[in-house]
Amino acid sequence: MKSSIATIVLATGLVFAVLTLAARLSDVRLPGNQQGYEPVQPIAYSHRLHAGELQVDCLYCHSGAEQSRHAGVPPAGVCMNCHGFVTTSLGALRAEDELAKQEGREPRKLISPELAKLYNAMGLDERKPDPSQAQPIAWTKVHNLPDFVYFDHRAHQQAGVRCQTCHGPVETMERVRQFESLSMGWCVNCHRQANEIGVAGKPVNASIDCATCHY
Amino acid sequence: MTKDTTDQYWKSLNEPQAAGDEFPEPLDATRVGFRRREFLRAAGFVFGGAALSGCGKAPVERAIPFLDKPEEITPGRAVYYASTCDGCTAACGLLVKCRDGRSIKLEGDPQHPLSRGGLCAVGQASILGLYDTQRLRHPLRRGQPSSWEEVDRIVMETLERVRADGGAVRFLTNTVHGPTMRTAIGDFLADFPDARHVVYDPLSSSAILDAHERTHGVRVLPHYRFDQARVIVSFDADFLGTWISPVEFTAAYQSGRNLEVARPEPSYHVQFESRLSLTGSKADERIRIAPGEVGATLTRLAALVARRAGVSFEASGSTEELEPIAQRLWGARGDSLVVCGAQDADAQAVCNFINQTLGNYGITLDIEEPSHQLQGSDRELATLIQELDQGRVSVLFIVGVNPLYDLSGSERLEELLRKVPLVVSFAERLDETAETAHFVCPDHHYLESWGDREPVAGTVSLLQPCIRPLGDTRQLIESLSAWRSAPKAAHEVVQEHWRTHIFPQQAEQVSFQSFWDKTVRDGCVKLDHAPAPARQFNAAAVQPIPSATSNEFTLVLYPKVGLRDGRHAYNPWLHELPDPITKVTWDNYACLSPLAAQQLRVSEEDVIRIKGASSVLELPVVIQPGQHDRVVAVALGYGGKITERFADLAPRWLEAKPTVAENGRVGTNSAPLLELSGGTLRYVAAVELQAAGKRHPLACTQVHHNIRVPENLAPPGGEVRPVIQETALAEHQSNVRSGKEYSEHEHADLWGEDHPFTGHRWAMAIDLNACTGCSACVVACQVENNTPVVGKDEVRRSREMHWLRIDRYYQGDGNDVRVAHQPMMCQHCEHAPCETVCPVLATVHSEEGLNQQVYNRCVGTRYCANNCPYKVRRFNWFDYPRNSTLENMVLNPDVTVRSRGVMEKCTFCVQRIQEAKIEARRQGKPVEDGAIQPACQQTCPAGAIVFGDLNDPDSRVSQLLRSSRRYQVLEEINVRPSVGYLRLVRQQSPATEGEAHG
Incomplete structure (x- = not known):
């Protein structure tokens, strides 16, 4: 009798343990896998707004993807192409205009707190512009491959692989998140598939030699 | 001790005992003192640790973009700037590869008219100097950090006083041939009533200039044109290794001997020398003579040539053995060349006489547009020392030389320097001389500098900065302009000089700006230089030199290919580079011929005492086949203060031994035996030798990584083939089949033909006839591929990490030897033995014929290295120190x-292959032949290495590998290497050479 109770207790415990583990199984990953990594950035830049709503092309900012191994984070100067004029959101501007009209005064110049960080970085402090105070922005790298992997954006961009294939729907992300596992198995799978079905309707030669990425 | 006279090639006199020793340390299982429980305990700890380490979070990495990106820079893309190498005074053209603002690699500039794309080992290694942690980063005042304001104030005050007093100002430099710098020094000195620019070179060629002053009335160094010469006779001039401008000379020499182009006959090269030099190792005929016989031999040769020309020139002694050489020279009169490296103006004058009589001036020797590469005047150096002795010098500036190290009598010289009221050194590092100077005003590294060079009259090249200065250093021309109270940036000074002096000397560009821009882009410009008119030859200045044979030992001080005069002795790459001939690293030593060693009863690593007139040296012995029996040869450039840094270079572990010797330095300075007599620095001296009864271990790589097929493993039906294969010139020209034929036979294949190479098929051809063994490729490979330095003790354990080594083979009896150099790296075998034994598939074959090594998969079993027939795999026994962010x-x-724990080897520079392929795809065109050059090929001054696609029948590599000279090393074991070698072509067979000079 005693032993059957013990068996039941143990069996229940085992089932419970398996279920709990199974639920957490999706979190189990290989060391170095950072899928889902979504660090806070020094400036709350929204890809959803820029790439999604405003439909700015990925390559406008990440122009390195065409010419270099690295797509790169855009220099602050690229931001200034637009944000030299756009200093805050349209909504905030309209509200200020509205308010100014009601109060019968000139609308104040508005700068969003996030863009203020950009201007500070450029040394464009409103009161006293001082280029010597310029400090580059230290973004946190999201997609981080190990040091023994040499990924090249050029080749993929040239072959017609969409950015979203690896980076996921960045245009819907408020803050960028590592969407795929970026593991070797995941890379090689895609290369194999590409060799069979091509990329964007074109046949490609996606090498699965080790030395394609490891040297 | 001596070897049999057969046509066998061998590596070491101790073969086969040493050569058969694949494992340097005996394998002794009883030494392992592990018990089972201890092992399990340790293993458990290791696994636990490994599991824990896997749980850690990845470190947060930052991506910091530019604020405003400069137009030409794209992160991740290399930018190349044309500049000029300042490793020595040869001034070869450079393309500096810069990635993200830092210079990472030097490549030879293919457009440069002199160096033609090559770069030597020293040039390749000089980039490390830029990131040297011990380079001075501030000015020093009496050894203490100071500021430029303070230095300027005191120096200018002192100069003001000296100018008023009429005191003597001396500017001591090595050869300065930069037009801007020469003018800047001249202008600076013009402000003083008694000022002089004194030039000396630690490796002096002053006698050549002095001799031309005598015979041609003008003190010049001729521009030697080895490409124009059909017969080259060299007396102790190591022009392929260290003499004047080795890269330029190697390229020119090779272009005169290239068997692939349609030149009727390759040039014929005779080398008279006392020690076995790199140049001697390439000679068609090599004759051993003592240094004291150089003058007399030249005289006899001169007499033979004079007789044919109908000029009178007396010589005593037998001339019989020189008869064939004189005949060859006469047959090629007008395009032959006799060069002499001896520091003896009398001998040089005779050499000039021969060249004059043969009508070589204006063709193979140019004194109308002479070389400026060495301008030193030892006589003026002697005068300066005299002046110092008399206490006449008030201010001494020292640039580019280290007299307390370079010259003998350094204690006395140091005393003299201490008596000078103001000594200013511009040294980049705190060397012996800089330590005694009142002020050290460190100059920029040349990759941080603006400047120019004029190695040959009319050929001017620019230096441009490729990185912002890393320390608070200042360029010499800026210091000089500041002290003239007219401070100017170096860029302005150089540009101003070019506007006023260089620009008017050319007609191609009409505006200065376009001329300047073009030169900055190209790096070099050829001016429409008005050649200086040739002077009349003064035959009266040439005196026959009587024979002076002595039975004493003669010391020969020579520069090594890696270290030269020792200015780069801070550079661990150059110390670890095996000497091309002796294959010793991390030391200098006394070379003795086998016979001499026998007579002195010493063997290798025994220390001998070398007693000269003023000093005694103790050095370990290296037995050098092919050296003259009464000569002891010692390298210069070692034992300097700057080598003290290597005290803790090697990885630290229980049995580690230091890289430096007991004196805390690497090697021994041999300059104390250098003599400055009769106005000439003399590198030979009579010495007495004596065994010192001690031993000093040497790290010699010559019997590491031997490749051969033991007789008992010879393939059935196939014959064992020599690793070095050669052919006679006549046989090659008859063009049937070059060299001995070996039977072809069927091989059983482990792999079927199921791995076709459909895309590219990378392969390499190495021309053994072109390779001089100069080892530039070894260093280039090391720089390109981040290969670590391991230190002397690890080299002694056969753990050197070079991916590319040059095997040097001898042929002959140990007295007269012939030499072959064979670059050996991963052969990327189609049937690679390493691949089949790797238990984790860390080394596999690519679709393009590369044998890939995957570091992240490797677990370090070392099975692959054991199974590699070519012994080219290298194992990381340690995490080699890389602690300095700067370095x-x-x-x-x-x-x-x-x-640590990972195997590595040559990848054919796969990073360059990938880059070129992706870049070609980006531009929508196929990969061009020649677009991919591995680092070794890029730097090779002789063009001995060609890489390319074997699937393209028109590629250069395909063409070369179809040559009748092609063979594969260890072909009989059927591993099908992707590297093919082209046979050596000998102009004389060993037998006839033996008869020629008995």
């Missing part, structure tokens, strides 16, 4: 830095 800036970001 790590030289690392190539495109190549993984390997960690």
